[in-house]
Amino acid sequence: MDETTAPPAAEKTAPPVDEALLRSLTPGVLTILVRRGADFAAAEDAVQDALVEAVRVWPADPPRDPKGWLVTVAWRKFLDATRADTARRRREDRVDEEPAPGPASAVDDTLQLYFLCAHPSLTPSSAVALTLRAVGGLTTRQIAQAYLVPEATMAQRISRAKKTVSGVRFDQPGDVATVLRVLYLVFNEGYSGDLDLAAEAIRLTRQLFAAFDHPEVAGLLALMLLHHARRDSRTAPDGSLVPLADQDRTRWDTTAIAEGVRILQSALSRDRLGEFQAQAAIAALHADAPTAGETDWVQIVEWYDELARLTDSPVVRLNRAVAVGEADGPRAGLAALAALDDSLPRHTAVAAYLHERDGDLATAALLYAEAARKAPNLPERDYLTRQAARLNSRGSG
Amino acid sequence: MAKYLLLKHYRGAPAPANDVPMEKWTPEEISAHVQYMRDFAERLEKSGEFVDGQALAPEGTWVRYDGEGRPPVTDGPFAETKDLIAGWMVIDVDTYERALELAGELSAAPGAGGRPIHEWLELRPFYATSPTATDDCHAGG
Numbered sequence: 453m454d455e456t457t458a459p460p461a462a463e464k465t466a467p468p469v470d471e472a473l474l475r476s477l478t479p480g481v482l483t484i485l486v487r488r489g490a491d492f493a494a495a496e497d498a499v500q501d502a503l504v505e506a507v508r509v510w511p512a513d514p515p516r517d518p519k520g521w522l523v524t525v526a527w528r529k530f531l532d533a534t535r536a537d538t539a540r541r542r543r544e545d546r547v548d549e550e551p552a553p554g555p556a557s558a559v560d561d562t563l564q565l566y567f568l569c570a571h572p573s574l575t576p577s578s579a580v581a582l583t584l585r586a587v588g589g590l591t592t593r594q595i596a597q598a599y600l601v602p603e604a605t606m607a608q609r610i611s612r613a614k615k616t617v618s619g620v621r622f623d624q625p626g627d628v629a630t631v632l633r634v635l636y637l638v639f640n641e642g643y644s645g646d647l648d649l650a651a652e653a654i655r656l657t658r659q660l661f662a663a664f665d666h667p668e669v670a671g672l673l674a675l676m677l678l679h680h681a682r683r684d685s686r687t688a689p690d691g692s693l694v695p696l697a698d699q700d701r702t703r704w705d706t707t708a709i710a711e712g713v714r715i716l717q718s719a720l721s722r723d724r725l726g727e728f729q730a731q732a733a734i735a736a737l738h739a740d741a742p743t744a745g746e747t748d749w750v751q752i753v754e755w756y757d758e759l760a761r762l763t764d765s766p767v768v769r770l771n772r773a774v775a776v777g778e779a780d781g782p783r784a785g786l787a788a789l790a791a792l793d794d795s796l797p798r799h800t801a802v803a804a805y806l807h808e809r810d811g812d813l814a815t816a817a818l819l820y821a822e823a824a825r826k827a828p829n830l831p832e833r834d835y836l837t838r839q840a841a842r843l844n845s846r847g848s849g
Numbered sequence: 850m851a852k853y854l855l856l857k858h859y860r861g862a863p864a865p866a867n868d869v870p871m872e873k874w875t876p877e878e879i880s881a882h883v884q885y886m887r888d889f890a891e892r893l894e895k896s897g898e899f900v901d902g903q904a905l906a907p908e909g910t911w912v913r914y915d916g917e918g919r920p921p922v923t924d925g926p927f928a929e930t931k932d933l934i935a936g937w938m939v940i941d942v943d944t945y946e947r948a949l950e951l952a953g954e955l956s957a958a959p960g961a962g963g964r965p966i967h968e969w970l971e972l973r974p975f976y977a978t979s980p981t982a983t984d985d986c987h988a989g990g
Binding site for chain 1: 907
């Protein structure tokens with residue numbers, strides 16, 4: 453094409469900015485700024501400003517080295533902000549000197565950033581928001597929309613979170629378990645609005661997996677992949693829930709399942725079992741069954757026993773009761789259930805299911821209706837109401 | 850434009866004409882009802898009149914301050930006699946008549962036997978956020 457006569461319309465056809473690339477570069481750019489001496493909160497603001505600038509400038513003028521571009525612009529933004537801050541007190545020549553470009557971010561820098569954003573001094577909601585912004589490269593608006601809160605509220609939450617961790621030294625080692633819990637929280641938020649939080653959680657866990665060799669990181673990534681593989685089959689076209697046994701297994705994402713199983717097997721072979729690996733093992737056994745009837749419930753019960761040993765969580769014992777009901781019959785399941793506190797979330801729903809399997813349809817119908825009233829969300833409430841309706845209309849019809 | 854709150858009650862509203870609890874419907878009737886509600890909200894979004902809609906769980910507790918240094922006093926879960934809100938929809942419409950029309954449509958959602966429930970809904974106007982400019986003129990001049 454003749455460059456001199458290229459019409460301005462060519463700009464309009466320029467490809468949009470690769471947001472996935474931008475987001476993936478965010479933590480690396482941020483850690484370089486911090487390594488150069490910027491404090492975390494100011495560096496994080498500067499990186500956000502640079503991301504906004506990139507979205508504006510890149511379509512017409514794509515950089516040859518996107519990361520280098522971001523580092524340069526973010527550093528300039530940081531200096532501008534610092535200068536504006538310090539000008540009132542005294543000009544510092546020191547900050548005018550741009551240091552030599554730092555080395556490409558080392559993997560452990562990324563890990564430090566995860567630790568900082570999941571710092572135990574943060575509340576879960578703050579840690580989630582900070583992780584999505586500083587590690588995930590999402591804008592405050594995107595995070596606010598995903599969590600259905602006003603943007604000003606989310607901005608305040610993030611700014612308070614940054615203040616909370618401002619005194620934490622960046623190179624202080626953290627506990628990977630806190631990071632995994634935050635990522636798991638993001639994953640479980642699922643899908644609301646335009647942003648797919650489950651996919652975002654998988655991306656961040658994958659990034660962590662690449663940076664940090666730990667069997668539980670692998671376990672969480674495997675668990676997410678195995679669950680995500682079933683997502684499309686979990687909802688009917690009318691929005692209603694489809695339980696595992698009724699899902700169309702041909703719609704499961706076999707590529708994601710294969711990857712999840714591979715990552716899990718490699719983690720398990722290291723013989724350092726943790727709760728995410730155990731949960732992933734259960735998900736893998738479900739994924740492995742060609743039909744619901746061929747599910748290896750005996751092995752699933754064994755994994756629940758492992759999980760109960762690792763976490764001692766009542767929710768795990770509740771799920772175990774369901775598995776026992778499948779492996780050893782509904783009476784055994786009900787016996788396992790009887791040992792648990794009946795105020796546990798979903799206890800009534802499990803009781804309803806086991807009574808139905810046991811043939812006591814009248815009790816099951818009553819329990820389903822009661823479980824519907826206690827359901828923690830609308831899809832579950834509608835599902836449980838339908839179960840009650842199904843049994844009731846069978847009785848009368 | 851004026852905003853209205855459409856309130857739906859678990860308890861406390863007058864009994865509807867088609868008063869059968871949902872678990873006594875057929876699964877198909879439940880699906881039809883859910884679909885109707887979704888279509889209704891979607892239609893309002895398309896017409897630019899939908900603001901917000903939320904559903905509430907049926908549990909709840911009364912809470913009040915009990916003085917310095919004491920934990921708040923609670924009373925709950927709500928007694929069976931208490932009015933109990935199930936959810937709301939906020940609409941932004943041109944006229945009161947339009948608000949009535951929409952509330953009527955929502956109340957026509959199908960229930961047992963596929964027939965309209967005729968559920969009583971509470972329609973409440975929001976206070977306007979500020980005096981209108983023309984009111985200021987009158988006050989000032």
